[in-house]
Ligand SMILES: [Fe+2]
């Protein structure tokens with residue numbers, strides 16, 4: 001059995017998520033594919049922000065700038081997901097779905113061209129293996145929100 005590279009596995013997940021959104025667009029009466037795609041996408045973002053991106057930034061400081069851009073885009077995507085969950089149907093849902101598709105198109109291409117190839121080149125095989133395992137069976141921690149979509153916290157004070 002050949003082992004899929006981490007870049008290939010991440011790219012495959014991008015496509016699976018795209019397919020879920022497209023399936024929902026084709027039959028909006030069935031909410032299952034969209035719900036699944038949203039869950040998968042939030043978990044994908046979690047993996048990138050909590051594990052992949054910090055490891056990449058550590059291995060290659062020059063990647064911190066593109067990572068920063070990806071984090072900002074994650075927040076935009078995250079907000080679209082929140083809105084889409086609130087209103088998946090009707091003209092609002094339609095517009096949100098188109099917005100998400102366009103956001104993902106640009107975001108995913110950049111990751112696939114700039115960041116994922118570096119992951120294959122720089123991460124030790126054991127680390128890449130752990131991240132691949134997460135892609136097949138990992139869970140998004142309850143209540144996790146992507147870094148730049150978190151509410152600004154004020155000091156609690158007394
Ligand atoms: Fe991403």
Ligand SMILES: [Fe+2]
Nearest residue numbers: 044048108111
């Ligand atoms: Fe990604």
